[in-house]
Structure formats: structure tokens, C-alpha cells
Amino acid sequence: MNIDENTQKTQSDETEAQFAEGEEIAYSVGAESNEVEGEYISDEEESENEPTAHISSYGDFIIEEFSAEQNAKRLVSVTKIPQTAAIYIMAAVNFVLGVLCVSITGIIAEVLPYIVGAMMIAVGFVQFVVAIIHKEYKEVKTNKTVTFFLVAALGIMIILQEIDSTNDSAIMLVSVIWGVLGLFEGAHAFNHALHRIANSERCAYYLIKGLLECVVAFMLLYRPDSHEIHHFHIIVFGANLIMDAITMLPPVKKLLTNV
Numbered sequence: 001m002n003i004d005e006n007t008q009k010t011q012s013d014e015t016e017a018q019f020a021e022g023e024e025i026a027y028s029v030g031a032e033s034n035e036v037e038g039e040y041i042s043d044e045e046e047s048e049n050e051p052t053a054h055i056s057s058y059g060d061f062i063i064e065e066f067s068a069e070q071n072a073k074r075l076v077s078v079t080k081i082p083q084t085a086a087i088y089i090m091a092a093v094n095f096v097l098g099v100l101c102v103s104i105t106g107i108i109a110e111v112l113p114y115i116v117g118a119m120m121i122a123v124g125f126v127q128f129v130v131a132i133i134h135k136e137y138k139e140v141k142t143n144k145t146v147t148f149f150l151v152a153a154l155g156i157m158i159i160l161q162e163i164d165s166t167n168d169s170a171i172m173l174v175s176v177i178w179g180v181l182g183l184f185e186g187a188h189a190f191n192h193a194l195h196r197i198a199n200s201e202r203c204a205y206y207l208i209k210g211l212l213e214c215v216v217a218f219m220l221l222y223r224p225d226s227h228e229i230h231h232f233h234i235i236v237f238g239a240n241l242i243m244d245a246i247t248m249l250p251p252v253k254k255l256l257t258n259v
Contacts, residue, residue: 068090068091068094068244068245068248069087069090069248071090072086072087072089072090072248073086075089075090084250087248087249087250088249090245090248091245091246091248091249092245093245094241094242094244094245094248095241095242095245095246097238097241098237098238098239098240098241098242098243098244098245099238099242100238101234101235101237101238101239101241102235102238102239102242105231105234105235105238106231108234109227109230109231109234112171112174112230112234113158113159113161113162113170113171113174114159114162116155116158116174116177116178117155117156117157117158117159117162117170118155118159119155120151120152120154120155120158121152121155121156121159122155123148123151123152124148124149124150124151124152124153124154124155125148125152127144127148127151128145128148128149128152131144131145131148132145154177157173158170158173158174161173171224171225171227171230172224172225175220175221175224175225175229175230175233176220176221176224178217178220178233178237179217179218179220179221179224180217180221181217182213182214182216182217182220183213183214183217183218185213185217186209186210186211186212186213186214186217187210188210189206189207189209189210189213190206190207190210190214192206193206193207193210205247209243212236212240213240216232216233216236219232219233220233
């Protein structure tokens with residue numbers, strides 16, 4: 001009887017030892033796996049794999065996708081130039097476009113549907129191809145594939161409306177698109193302002209930017225057929241491009257954190 005009890009106790013001890021050893025091995029393997037993941041997958045890379053992880057609304061997603069900072073990142077990925085150089089290049093492009101909008105407003109207003117339509121087709125087609133190549137449609141968290149396809153299709157429709165002499169709604173459609181995007185941009189700026197207020201930081205720049213964006217957006221949506229408002233919006237848009245070009249420069253951006 002004592003022999004059986006001793007035998008059972010010995011077997012039980014061996015089983016517990018094996019189980020403990022297995023847990024230790026599993027823990028060490030898991031720790032090594034986490035260390036490898038930590039070494040090769042940074043937070044930035046994870047956010048790139050899941051682009052909407054830190055974006056609270058679809059409007060924010062659209063604004064981020066078409067922002068100058070995002071275009072600078074794309075330029076880095078395509079050309080492999082330093083990020084600082086890409087930022088200065090995109091700032092220069094925005095600045096030149098802004099100056100053109102302010103200086104030749106009348107000419108731009110006359111061909112505005114063609115410009116907007118062509119840009120939407122180009123951006124939509126390129127991003128649609130990129131989304132197909134990266135098989136973005138395998139994830140349901142974003143819908144870049146369909147979104148940019150529809151952006152290109154909408155650009156085609158705007159140009160067709162402008163070509164059709166019996167249809168004068170192209171400029172109105174541009175106004176509505178710009179008005180809605182302006183509201184998204186204004187909400188984006190106000191959200192930054194509220195975030196900075198919550199953290200006891202200064203936010204004058206974002207409040208002014210958000211207010212200006214929303215005022216112009218409501219003007220466009222209220223009178224989408226007004227040529228005077230279109231001229232005004234082109235001037236404001238050009239000034240906005242110039243401001244974005246200046247504020248995205250690293251020294252200026254750092255300075256604005258205290259404003």
C-alpha cells in the first residue's frame with residue numbers, strides 16, 4: 001500500500017514538473033516572439049498596416065489621405081529621398097499652387113471644373129491601382145479600392161458635365177464637393193483645437209483655421225452657383241495652400257505648437 005502511494009506521488013511530482021517546464025518553455029518562446037515583433041514591427045508600421053486604427057471618422061480619413069504630409073510620405077516611399085527633403089519639396093509645390101490661385105484667380109475659375117475633374121481622375125486612378133496592388137480589399141477596415149474608383153468616376157462626370165453645353169451643373173457639383181470637404185477640414189482643425197485645449201495647450205492656429213474653413217464651406221454650399229463665391233473660394237484655397245506650405249516646414253511647425 002505504501003509502495004503504491006509512493007509510486008503515485010512520484011508520478012504526480014514528475015507530471016507537475018513536466019507541466020511547469022512546459023509552461024516555462026511556452027513563456028520563453030512567447031517572450032522571444034514578442035521581442036522579435038518589437039524589434040521588427042514598430043508602432044508606425046502597425047499604423048500603416050491598419051490606416052484607420054487612429055482615425056475616428058471617414059472625414060478624417062479623407063483629409064489625412066489628401067494632406068500634404070501624406071503626399072510627402074508617398075514621395076519618400078517612391079523616391080527614397082530623406083523625409084525632410086520630401087517635406088520641403090511638397091511645401092514648395094503647395095506654395096507655388098497657392099500663389100497661382102491667388103494671382104490668376106479669374107483664369108482658374110474659368111477652367112475650374114477641368115482642373116478639379118482631372119485631379120480627381122489622376123488621384124483616384126493612381127490610388128485605385130495602388131490599392132489593387134496591395135490587395136487592400138482583403139481588409140474591411142478601409143475601402144480605399146472602391147473609394148478611389150468612385151473619386152475617378154466622379155472626376156470623369158464633372159468633365160463630361162462641363163463639356164456638355166446643355167448642362168451647367170459642373171461648377172455647382174464642384175462647389176458641393178469642395179463645401180463638404182471644407183466642412184471635413186474644419187472639423188479636423190477644431191478636433192485638433194479641442195485636443196490641445198483638453199491638454200492645456202495653445203490652440204489659436206487651429207481655431208482660426210477651422211473657423212475659416214467652415215465659413216467658406218457654408219458659403220459654397222449655400223450658393224453653389226455663385227461665381228463671386230467661387231472666386232473668393234479660389235483665393236481662400238490659394239491662401240490655405242500657402243499657409244499649409246509654410247506651416248508644414250519643420251521649424252515653423254515646431255513654433256506653432258506654442259501658438
